[in-house]
Amino acid sequence: xxxxxxxxxxxxxxxxxxxxxxxxxxxxxxxxxxxxxxxxxxxxxxxxxxxxxxxxxxxxxxxxxxxxxxxxxxxxxxxxxxxxxxxxxxxxxxxxxxxxxxxxxxxxxxxxxxxxxxxxxxxxxxxxxxxxxxxxxxxxxxxxxxxxxxxxxxxxxxxxxxxxxxxxxxxxxxxxxxxxxxxxxxxxxxxx
Amino acid sequence: xxxxxxxxxxxxxxxxxxxxxxxxxxxxxxxxxxxxxxxxxxxxxxxxxxxxxxxxxxxxxxxxxxxxxxxxxxxxxxxxxxxxxxxxxxxxxxxxxxxxxxxxxxxxxxxxxxxxxxxxxxxxxxxxxxxxxxxxxxxxxxxxxxxxxxxxxxxxxxxxxxxxxxxxxxxxxxxxxxxxxxxxxxxxxxxxxxxxxxxxxxxxxxxxxxxxxxxxxxxxxxxxxxxxxxxxxxxxxxxxxxxxxxxxxxxxxxxxxxxxxxxxxxxxxxxxxxxxxxxxxxxxxxxxxxxxxxxxxxxxxxxxxxxxxxxxxxxxxxxxxxxxxxxxxxxxxxxxxxxxxxxxxxxxxxxxxxxxxxxxxxxxxxxxxxxxxxxxxxxxxxxxxxxxxxxxxxxxxxxxxxxxxxxxxxxxxxxxxxxxxxxxxxxxxxxxxxxxxxxxxxxxxxxxxxxxxxxxxxxxxxxxxxxxxxxxxxxxxxxxxxxxxxxxxxxxxxxxxxxxxxxxxxxxxxxxxxxxxxxxxxxxxxxxxxxxxxxxxxxxxxxxxxxxxxxxxxxxxxxxxxxxxxxxxxxxxxxxxxxxxxxxxxxxxxx
Numbered sequence: 001x002x003x004x005x006x007x008x009x010x011x012x013x014x015x016x017x018x019x020x021x022x023x024x025x026x027x028x029x030x031x032x033x034x035x036x037x038x039x040x041x042x043x044x045x046x047x048x049x050x051x052x053x054x055x056x057x058x059x060x061x062x063x064x065x066x067x068x069x070x071x072x073x074x075x076x077x078x079x080x081x082x083x084x085x086x087x088x089x090x091x092x093x094x095x096x097x098x099x100x101x102x103x104x105x106x107x108x109x110x111x112x113x114x115x116x117x118x119x120x121x122x123x124x125x126x127x128x129x130x131x132x133x134x135x136x137x138x139x140x141x142x143x144x145x146x147x148x149x150x151x152x153x154x155x156x157x158x159x160x161x162x163x164x165x166x167x168x169x170x171x172x173x174x175x176x177x178x179x180x181x182x183x184x185x186x187x188x189x190x191x192x
Numbered sequence: 193x194x195x196x197x198x199x200x201x202x203x204x205x206x207x208x209x210x211x212x213x214x215x216x217x218x219x220x221x222x223x224x225x226x227x228x229x230x231x232x233x234x235x236x237x238x239x240x241x242x243x244x245x246x247x248x249x250x251x252x253x254x255x256x257x258x259x260x261x262x263x264x265x266x267x268x269x270x271x272x273x274x275x276x277x278x279x280x281x282x283x284x285x286x287x288x289x290x291x292x293x294x295x296x297x298x299x300x301x302x303x304x305x306x307x308x309x310x311x312x313x314x315x316x317x318x319x320x321x322x323x324x325x326x327x328x329x330x331x332x333x334x335x336x337x338x339x340x341x342x343x344x345x346x347x348x349x350x351x352x353x354x355x356x357x358x359x360x361x362x363x364x365x366x367x368x369x370x371x372x373x374x375x376x377x378x379x380x381x382x383x384x385x386x387x388x389x390x391x392x393x394x395x396x397x398x399x400x401x402x403x404x405x406x407x408x409x410x411x412x413x414x415x416x417x418x419x420x421x422x423x424x425x426x427x428x429x430x431x432x433x434x435x436x437x438x439x440x441x442x443x444x445x446x447x448x449x450x451x452x453x454x455x456x457x458x459x460x461x462x463x464x465x466x467x468x469x470x471x472x473x474x475x476x477x478x479x480x481x482x483x484x485x486x487x488x489x490x491x492x493x494x495x496x497x498x499x500x501x502x503x504x505x506x507x508x509x510x511x512x513x514x515x516x517x518x519x520x521x522x523x524x525x526x527x528x529x530x531x532x533x534x535x536x537x538x539x540x541x542x543x544x545x546x547x548x549x550x551x552x553x554x555x556x557x558x559x560x561x562x563x564x565x566x567x568x569x570x571x572x573x574x575x576x577x578x579x580x581x582x583x584x585x586x587x588x589x590x591x592x593x594x595x596x597x598x599x600x601x602x603x604x605x606x607x608x609x610x611x612x613x614x615x616x617x618x619x620x621x622x623x624x625x626x627x628x629x630x631x632x633x634x635x636x637x638x639x640x641x642x643x644x645x646x647x648x649x650x651x652x653x654x655x656x657x658x659x660x661x662x663x664x665x666x667x668x669x670x671x672x673x674x675x676x677x678x679x680x681x682x683x684x685x686x687x688x689x690x691x692x693x694x695x696x697x698x699x700x701x702x703x704x705x706x707x708x709x710x711x712x713x714x715x716x717x718x719x720x721x722x723x724x725x726x727x728x729x730x731x732x733x734x735x736x737x738x739x740x741x742x743x744x745x746x747x748x749x750x751x752x753x754x755x756x757x758x759x760x761x762x763x764x765x766x767x768x769x770x771x772x773x774x775x776x777x778x779x780x781x782x783x
Contacts, residue, residue: 012528013530023711025196025359026196028193029196029361030229034358034361035196035359035361036325036358036359036360037196037359037360038357038358038359039357039358039359040301040353040357043728047528047530047531047533047746048528048529048530048531049528050459060360061433061435062432062435062502063325063354063358063359063360063429063432063437064354064358064502064503066436066502066503066504066507066515067504067514067515067517068515068516068517068518069515075326079524079525079528080528082520082521082524082525083520083525085519086517086518086520087517088517088521089381090516090517092519100608102530102746102749103526103527103528103529104527104529104531104565104566104744104746105526105527105529105566106526106749107741107744107745107746107748107749107750108566108567108741108742108744109524109750110566110739110743113526114523114524114525114526116524117524120524121520122520124519125518142761157607166257180380
């Protein structure tokens with residue numbers, strides 16, 4: 001079981017986390033891996049904290065990742081990276097979107113958004129900051145930030161030889177395919 | 193090729209392959225996608241959304257009596273609603289094969305409790321299968337139909353959130369076309385009158401004895417032999433977790449059929465190992481039975497019966513080991529509770545209702561449960577589907593009987609009103625109730641991800657349906673004071689709330705505006721002005737009074753230097769904040 005790789009996606013409902021993990025899983029299945037993926041539905045999706053978990057290898061048992069077990073965490077939002085850091089291996093990697101989404105207690109002024117999260121992450125583990133939201137906006141649609149981050153993940157995990165164009169085409173609406181392929185390549189470049 | 197599927201998709205596929213021709217359900221997390229996926233096979237399977245779980249189960253029972261293979265699906269608490277026919281159908285037995293899927297929610301990701309529905313199998317005397325992954329989910333559906341027809345019993349397929357919403361690989365097979373069985377009139381079997389049921393109960397006990405024999409020999413329950421020092425008995429998703437933790441260091445008795453339990457097989461397994469662990473999520477369902485026959489084991493003394501199970505809990509409980517993990521810097525985290533979406537039509541209504549003093553707001557299950565969250569903090573109680581109306585009525589009657597002056601508003605969504613709000617309203621009219629029932633009609637079943645319902649004009653299979661008119665319905669029951677309002681118009685909303693606050697009789701307010709996330713139909717566009725300009729803050733006029741924050745919209749934030757800001761990626765132009773701003777600082781973006 002040692003060979004199983006664990007990837008944790010974290011962020012906020014609506015950021016396209018489920019789509020990113022779908023594209024990833026699709027390519028992994030195509031490449032012949034056993035894959036398990038777990039996602040969250042319902043109440044928790046309404047602006048709440050959302051995670052999906054992807055595990056792949058020769059044979060995978062549990063569909064969820066335990067504490068200190070994720071090889072890579074892809075955080076779509078800064079504060080979410082800190083919330084889920086205990087799931088990541090101390091020797092693991094955090095890929096974090098340089099993007100903040102204030103939660104309800106912050107919006108109503110009860111709390112303030114914590115400062116210096118990225119520095120605090122860097123003190124704990126290997127952390128790569130990606131300007132995914134900004135770069136996706138430059139490409140013309142901030143929603144493509146999820147695929148920018150996926151590109152960064154693929155580059156860092158050395159999975160570039162999988163069939164990514166096919167995986168993107170199979171999972172996104174036709175009119176967004178070009179945008180997402182560009183976003184994916186850009187994500188890879190950003191962390192090369 | 194194998195496909196990556198959720199458990200719910202796999203159950204739908206299993207129903208298709210098993211030759212099912214009828215399926216019914218009421219949406220509920222984590223079960224919703226089962227019927228949504230069955231609807232894809234509409235050339236082969238008739239499927240429908242029922243207004244509640246009891247109706248769904250009865251529809252499937254009727255189809256089974258007719259001779260077809262049928263399926264009903266619901267979340268765990270849905271089976272409480274449907275329990276009455278469930279228990280009785282165990283007595284009568286089936287004609288066509290029958291499967292009820294119960295989707296439990298350990299950890300309460302999206303539920304009001306975490307009841308362990310395996311007890312329903314034992315309680316109702318209905319045989320139960322528990323798959324551990326998507327492939328098994330599909331295969332077990334097919335197995336369940338075979339057992340159902342061979343033993344003349346309804347079957348329970350028990351799954352949990354992590355089975356429903358986890359994806360794993362599934363191999364497809366072809367659909368087996370199953371001929372509908374002939375229907376023969378047989379009152380002694382299908383009429384559950386006392387005289388018949390006395391006989392049926394005896395027969396059921398005989399069937400259960402044979403089913404226990406079956407459970408002892410079926411390959412659904414199998415052993416995996418490794419080291420014999422420790423043996424683990426487990427089922428469902430817990431099997432994966434146990435395997436993750438113990439690997440090949442222990443032997444397993446993996447149970448796919450957990451009612452009736454294979455007691456002979458369990459005894460045999462226990463005899464061959466030195467130490468026995470029972471690894472199960474939630475309650476000690478298997479453990480209690482194992483202990484009852486005098487077998488020593490470890491189980492709930494090592495792992496809690498509270499919350500969702502995971503490999504970490506098993507590792508800590510049985511091995512006293514913990515993985516090395518990084519520490520979360522709690523000062524760097526702020527809670528992120530779910531909120532009403534930007535543009536949610538419920539916001540305007542809750543904002544106005546939250547300003548009323550000395551009112552009790554009896555809430556219900558749906559997105560609008562979030563009306564309880566700050567800053568709106570409107571709702572006083574939420575119990576179960578439909579309870580807003582009836583519990584609100586009870587609250588008001590108790591107040592009146594004890595001379596306490598308090599106005600009650602019962603707040604319920606459109607789909608929940610059809611589910612079980614109507615009966616409560618009938619009670620109110622019949623017994624001279626004096627609460628105001630508010631139907632928040634957002635033209636869809638929201639929280640579960642936009643399913644149609646009897647008010648939306650479409651069926652699960654995509655056909656046009658009559659829309660049940662809530663206004664006419666409540667008037668027909670006998671409610672005289674009925675107001676239909678646009679909840680995005682705060683002045684209109686405020687006036688109507690004030691009017692009803694002063695009524696001392698049963699009355700109804702219907703707020704009508706489609707969910708902001710809904711895929712709007714042509715009719716929605718005809719009826720509502722949905723092409724709305726977004727709002728922005730003129731920061732020169734903003735005095736940072738924070739009034740706009742009181743509506744709790746996730747699109748609005750406050751910068752202590754610049755003032756309020758509206759995120760145009762989220763704003764849909766509902767105008768609630770615009771009406772709240774005392775300085776006209778919020779304006780419409782010009783097209």
